[in-house]
Structure formats: C-alpha cells, structure tokens
Amino acid sequence: MDAKRIYLDHAATTPAHPDVVKAMQPYFSDIYGNPSSIHSFGQEAKAALESAREKVVVLINARPDEIVFTSGGTESDNFALTGIVYANEKKGDHIITSKIEHHAVTECADFLAKRGFNVTYLPVDKYGMVDPMDVKKAITDKTVLVSIMHANNEIGTIEPLADIIKIVKEKGVFFHTDAVQTFGHLPIDVNKIKADLLSLSGHKFYGPKGVGALYIRKGTRIVPFLRGGAQESNRRASTENVPGIVGMGAACMIAQAEMATAALRETALRDKLIRGIMEKIPEVTLNGHPTARLPNNVNIAIKYVEGESILLNLDMMGIAASSGSACTSGSLDPSHVLLAIGVPHALAHGSLRMTLGRQTTVSDIDRTIEVLPPIVEKLRAMSPLKKGGK
C-alpha cells in the first residue's frame, strides 16, 4: 500500500518529538556519569537531572523537591497507592477509587484488597463521570486515600477533580490522580486543585518511553516502592534513567509552548471526526462525555460489528486505531470502562477508539471518514446480529 499511514492511537503512545531525541542524545555516551557520583562525570548528569525536574514542575505548578522520577505511569500509580496506604496503616485501611481507573490503579487496589485493605470502587454515570457526592458518602474515618483519574484513557471523559478534591481535603484524606492522559495536554495546577499525588508518563506527550514521575506534595509521608539506594531523596532507589528524564524534560518544554494551540486544533479535528462518522454510519453512538472530553479522544460504539475486525480492516488501509474489544487483549471480557458506563456487552465489543496527535491532519480525518463506512458496511453484511444483512 502506497498511501501514507495514519496513526490514530496517541493514547497508547506518541512518537518522541525530534527535539526530545536530540536533547537525549548526549546522555547515552557523552554525559554518561551516575548522578550519585561525586566526580565531575556524575555531577554533569546530576545537573541534567535537576534541570529536567524544573521543567516538569512548571507544567503543574509544583516544586522540584515534590517530583520523583519513575519508570512510567504504571510505576507512579503503584507507588502512589501502596506508598500512601502503607505509610498510613495506623490511620486507616480504606481506599476509594473508581470503576474506570487504569488497570495500574485498579489491579493495585485489588492487590491491596486481597491483603486486608478495604477498597470502594465508585460507579460512574453514563458519561464516565464520578459524582463528587458519591466520594463524600464513601469516605469513612478509616479512609486514607482517594484515587480518581484526571481523564479516562479509553473514553476521554475528564473528571470533576476540583470538586472531588475539595470534599476529600475537607475530610483530611490524601488524594491521588492518574494524570497520564492529561499531563502535557491540559493545564494542571496542583496547588489550585490541591492534589497530593499525581502520576504522569513521558511517552504520552511526545517524550520517551520508560520514564515518568510521581508528584508528591511536600510533607506527604510515603513508603518507597523500590528499595536499595538513596536516589530521589530516598523515595525511589535505582540509578536514574538520565537520558529518559532529560527527554521528558524537553517534552515538557514543548508541551508548555504548544499545549494551548494543540488542544484547540485537536478539539476541532476530534469533533470533525465524530460528526463525519455519525453522519456516514447509522447506529453509531459516542462513548464518553461530548464536551468534558480529552481534546484528542474519539470513542464510538458501532452496532453489530466487533472491534478487532474493524481494527484489522483499518490497519490494512493504513489506519492505526484501538478498540474496547476483548479480542485485542486476549481476555474474553470487554473493556471494564465501557461496561462501567453501561454499554451493553455486544456494543462494548464493537467499540473503536481513535486518538489524535500533533501530526494528525485534516486530510487524515477526511481519509478516516471515507475509509471507515465501507468497512463497517462489509462487516455488518456478514453479521448475524444485523437483521437482513445490511
């Protein structure tokens, strides 16, 4: 196939920005010292590390000593949950989270639940929104942590964090948010919303893979997740991933400069794609909130067809997307997020996620709107769920 390939899976990962790659380059074999070493090789690396830290904090209005670099979003989430819970064992044993969190949070909560902690998984409405009043009702005097994501990675719904955190802080409980999908894409001010912990990941905003961070509000006691060294002020052992951290710092600079215009541009493309699909394909519904939504996220349920077969067909046409289908993950259950917002099983299996990025063009959107309808028509024609073929 000669046509240009179109990548609509930016929620899965983004390409590293050329400036990011350039910034990282010297830190593999020129400036290769260990930041913990006192000699000049080490101190050069240490300086790069601290400079990157200052670039990260600008995006969330934090202080440099409130950032712990990690290996990515999953580690940050695991660190936040286990670290807070184990540091507050004497205070309580109750955790509140939602049914639509990333698996890095839910499976960690499941793990803690099996070890005697009590976990409340809050329901969400049909758009995937957590009701702040549900949070209020769920908090007990044993609650130590509330963890609600900033925006959902599958359906793009942005949670009413400020309202939720206000309630949580009134009760003196710690609040963590997984901001992996929003950091570098939407403005966040940890002091304004009063989050105590926030997870972020480098490769979701044009930084490198294998690096992320956890923001930890100053004065918050936390048990380390990795032990065996004094790095990151005794909060995360292991020699720092200097090239990755430098790259993520560079990505923060780019995000700072481009975030506002990128969000506007992507929102317009997103709504064009949603409209185009709705106009051309009958019996299609939008999953997630229509407006309180990530600027780059489109998630649609397509009746009578299964997600993986749409993805394979799109891939043959050079378009890369993702689905809520079980078949792509190897398990039989469709997405827990789609089930939580009340999408019926068959429809959850037929959901398609397209996430746009800085390189997505209007013609990419036009092409997708042109390519998708015949694929759906072809698959519906062979579906036993669609009465009378098409």
Added chain:
Amino acid sequence: MAGPYSEKVMDHFMHPRNVGELPDANGIGQVGNPVCGDIMKMYIKVKDNIITDVKFQTFGCGAAIATSSMATELIKGKTLEEALKLTNKAVAEALDGLPKVKMHCSVLAEEAVQAAIDDYLKKTTGKGLPGFKPHEEPLEEHEH
C-alpha cells in the same frame, strides 16, 4: 501487517468464503453469545446426506470470521458423517495455526457446524445429534 495472524487467516478474514444467508437451508445452527463477543451462524443445505451448500454469518474478531470461512470450505460437498468429524484443530491447522488466545474461535466453528447438522437432523428425523451440546450460552435476545 498481519498482526497476530497467519497470511491464511488474514486471507479468509479479508475475503471470507461462503458468507451470507442461505434461503433454502435445511439446517441452521448458531453458537456463541454477545457477552464473549463471538457469534457464528451456520446455514447448510443437505441433499442425499451430502452438504451441497453452506453459508455463514459471524459477529466476531478476525479469527472468528476466518475460522467460520474455513469451516464452510472444509465441509462443503462432504457427507454429514465427514462433516461431523471436523475438529477445531483441523480448522486451525488449515489456517496455518491460530494464536493461543484465539483457539476458542476454532472451537466455535466446529460447534457451529455441529449445531447446523443437529438442526437438520431434528427437522428431518425429529431427533438431534446424539450428545450435542455447545458449551457456550445460547444467544440472548437482549443485549444485556
């Protein structure tokens, strides 16, 4: 760009054989359910104990569509006894293999053939296929 699948699976997925409904079918079987995400409907026309025509409709992933397509090819023109000997392994092998997590699709294809023959036998002899019981739940009319 075949992803997890063999070229043969992709060929049958992109260009499925014998797809559609069969108006003069005298045996129709349906297996799977929307909860697991795969539904196969198999139509057969039997004459003098031979499957003279076969068609399928499938809601499912790439492997589900490819195994349905391959199963129809493997039983077309065969006697009922021969068709009943079709195993899921034979379907998978004819497709040059399936990823482990997709083997259940080949089981569904085998059962779809049996369900169609079971229906034919019920209609013609009043008695279904001895011991036939697809292990998936029957299709629910409602999607919940």
